[in-house]
Amino acid sequence: MELWYTEEHTPTVRFSIKVKKQLFGGKSPFQQVDVFDSEEFGRFFTLDGLMMLTEKDEFIYHEMIVHVPMATNPDVRRVLVIGGGDGGTVRELSRYKTIEKVDMVDIDEMVVKVCRELLPFTSNKLDDPRVTLYFEDGLKFVRTVEEKYDLIIVDSTDPFGPGEGLFTKEFYGNCCKILNDDGILVNQHENPYYDSYRASMRRAHRRIEDFFPICRVYQAHIPTYPSGHWLFGFASKKFDPLEIDAEAWNALGLETNYYNTDIHRGAFMLPNYVKRELELEN
Amino acid sequence: MELWYTEEHTPTVRFSIKVKKQLFGGKSPFQQVDVFDSEEFGRFFTLDGLMMLTEKDEFIYHEMIVHVPMATNPDVRRVLVIGGGDGGTVRELSRYKTIEKVDMVDIDEMVVKVCRELLPFTSNKLDDPRVTLYFEDGLKFVRTVEEKYDLIIVDSTDPFGPGEGLFTKEFYGNCCKILNDDGILVNQHENPYYDSYRASMRRAHRRIEDFFPICRVYQAHIPTYPSGHWLFGFASKKFDPLEIDAEAWNALGLETNYYNTDIHRGAFMLPNYVKRELELEN
Incomplete structure (x- = not known):
């Protein structure tokens, strides 16, 4: 099984990262909060499915x-x-x-x-x-x-x-x-x-x-x-x-x-x- | 049917573009040559599957x-x-x-x-x-x-x-x-x-x-x-x-x-x- 995180940069452009493991997923009163681990970028954190930060950059x-x-x-x-x-x-x-x-x-x-x-x-x-x-x-x-x-x-x-x-x-x-x-x-x-x-x-x-x-x-x-x-x-x-x-x-x-x-x-x-x-x- | 061009930036990172149409595909003595048309980037041209240029940038x-x-x-x-x-x-x-x-x-x-x-x-x-x-x-x-x-x-x-x-x-x-x-x-x-x-x-x-x-x-x-x-x-x-x-x-x-x-x-x-x-x- 492979797990990929995909962000739509536009409806016709996608950026995808292979995920080692999802570390957290939860819904706050304001937004969806997720944390993943990956080989290329280390840990990364998204809000409503949009990239907030990666450990690498x-x-x-x-x-x-x-x-x-x-x-x-x-x-x-x-x-x-x-x-x-x-x-x-x-x-x-x-x-x-x-x-x-x-x-x-x-x-x-x-x-x-x-x-x-x-x-x-x-x-x-x-x-x-x-x-x-x-x-x-x-x-x-x-x-x-x-x-x-x-x-x-x-x-x-x-x-x-x-x-x-x-x-x-x-x-x-x-x-x-x-x-x-x-x-x-x-x-x-x-x-x-x-x-x-x-x-x-x-x-x-x-x-x-x-x-x-x-x-x-x-x-x-x-x-x-x-x-x-x-x-x-x-x-x-x-x-x-x-x-x-x-x-x-x-x-x-x-x-x-x-x-x-x-x-x-x-x-x-x-x-x-x-x-x-x-x-x-x- | 949807056609997507996907380039591996690393084995675990992918960049994908939705393709309207492939305009050319051929193998020269040196490399694979392809031209596509897309909504976001207009026409784009790849060699051996790697992005060479897009009309947009x-x-x-x-x-x-x-x-x-x-x-x-x-x-x-x-x-x-x-x-x-x-x-x-x-x-x-x-x-x-x-x-x-x-x-x-x-x-x-x-x-x-x-x-x-x-x-x-x-x-x-x-x-x-x-x-x-x-x-x-x-x-x-x-x-x-x-x-x-x-x-x-x-x-x-x-x-x-x-x-x-x-x-x-x-x-x-x-x-x-x-x-x-x-x-x-x-x-x-x-x-x-x-x-x-x-x-x-x-x-x-x-x-x-x-x-x-x-x-x-x-x-x-x-x-x-x-x-x-x-x-x-x-x-x-x-x-x-x-x-x-x-x-x-x-x-x-x-x-x-x-x-x-x-x-x-x-x-x-x-x-x-x-x-x-x-x-x-x-």
């Missing part, structure tokens, strides 16, 4: 969503993570001694529970004393929280289903309000290659621009996401991510597998077709 | 293999293309009025014949009067040719099968010999993510370094190739691809869908894991 996503803003403003002390229940984003944040506080808000407690148990390679810093977990809807959290943050990372699912509210004008407006005057907002921005989410990402990008004077998009090679070409949005009140102090970041001595201060800059250099589709300036 | 590969060296040395006049039977590389070269001569050497006449007929979007410049086609083994061609070139583009298949000789020390040595003193050699360098070809590419890269003082690797997002993360090798006797005259290239007014002079520079900024695996300096 999760470092790419998590390094790029964290180190790009952290190298842009090394003085970040207070961070809000929306989503990110697998813990990978918190793990990368926890490497910065200068960070004083991380609030993580994931709507789905089952995700965190399952990842704590089965994906220790991402979840192993969720117990860092600087981290507080909230199991709430991120959209509601940012409405009422009275904290101020230096950095908000939106480590969300797609712009439909449980993550839908995290791509709305209301959400971005509240993020802007709870960020300090030099605050940064980073979010996952989907792939630019397949049509499915492009219109919604273009809309989301326009909405962010209403609130932040500096808005850029950067990219990374993530082989297990649709098309392998993944985008991140970078919105900022003051700091331009193209102007970083590379020496200062390198002096921190953080070992990374994907990120470096050269690829930091290179990642903002986008193909023409991506710029056109997102109607971007950079 | 061939522009990425062809722009990146041509415009990176051409922007590095805008004075290139004489070009040798090894492989490239689909014509896409020649199409991009033909856009430069300053190029005087393009010799293209593909071992497999059937590939060119089939692409002329079924893939006019790549093959439509093979009749440019500056182009001469040779149906020979590139490895043998560079042994005996008495021309000198400014640029050699190795637009080959994988480092096994018919393309194997194009990754040898003998081949690179002869390329070096038939290049002018400011000559450039670019070759496709496989993906850095799946283990299968990494050792052979590392070896190939070492061999090139024996002949060329400047050796770099650059990358592009090509969704229909394994992992979507594709590398190119850039070897050069004089010109450093990081030092380009962006204004001069932009003044040519060539419209491109992927390439621009920013991504030219960004493409040479590689992830740490890629640098480590290829034991690269850049």
Whole structure:
């Protein structure tokens, strides 16, 4: 018997991984949660049948969503993570001694529970004393929280289903309000290659621009996401991510597998077709 | 009935495309040649069951293999293309009025014949009067040719099968010999993510370094190739691809869908894991 996990990247394009064993399958109030083990990618974790991360390449996503803003403003002390229940984003944040506080808000407690148990390679810093977990809807959290943050990372699912509210004008407006005057907002921005989410990402990008004077998009090679070409949005009140102090970041001595201060800059250099589709300036 | 094309990226990872119709299938003396039509990618062309190009994203590969060296040395006049039977590389070269001569050497006449007929979007410049086609083994061609070139583009298949000789020390040595003193050699360098070809590419890269003082690797997002993360090798006797005259290239007014002079520079900024695996300096 052979067991294969298959994800439809479009109705006529499929990506399949041979599975050694299903380690977990369950339905939370919000979504279907599954964890598998595979030869090529090690353990991998899906929500509603869509790939969230694999043991082999999760470092790419998590390094790029964290180190790009952290190298842009090394003085970040207070961070809000929306989503990110697998813990990978918190793990990368926890490497910065200068960070004083991380609030993580994931709507789905089952995700965190399952990842704590089965994906220790991402979840192993969720117990860092600087981290507080909230199991709430991120959209509601940012409405009422009275904290101020230096950095908000939106480590969300797609712009439909449980993550839908995290791509709305209301959400971005509240993020802007709870960020300090030099605050940064980073979010996952989907792939630019397949049509499915492009219109919604273009809309989301326009909405962010209403609130932040500096808005850029950067990219990374993530082989297990649709098309392998993944985008991140970078919105900022003051700091331009193209102007970083590379020496200062390198002096921190953080070992990374994907990120470096050269690829930091290179990642903002986008193909023409991506710029056109997102109607971007950079 | 449904028809699906499936490529094994590894023995446990598969990429599948729903096929509208097979347009050609035949066996040449060298390889199995197939052309299909699909909803997502338009027409696509495979050799021995491996993806060579799709109508939707061939522009990425062809722009990146041509415009990176051409922007590095805008004075290139004489070009040798090894492989490239689909014509896409020649199409991009033909856009430069300053190029005087393009010799293209593909071992497999059937590939060119089939692409002329079924893939006019790549093959439509093979009749440019500056182009001469040779149906020979590139490895043998560079042994005996008495021309000198400014640029050699190795637009080959994988480092096994018919393309194997194009990754040898003998081949690179002869390329070096038939290049002018400011000559450039670019070759496709496989993906850095799946283990299968990494050792052979590392070896190939070492061999090139024996002949060329400047050796770099650059990358592009090509969704229909394994992992979507594709590398190119850039070897050069004089010109450093990081030092380009962006204004001069932009003044040519060539419209491109992927390439621009920013991504030219960004493409040479590689992830740490890629640098480590290829034991690269850049």
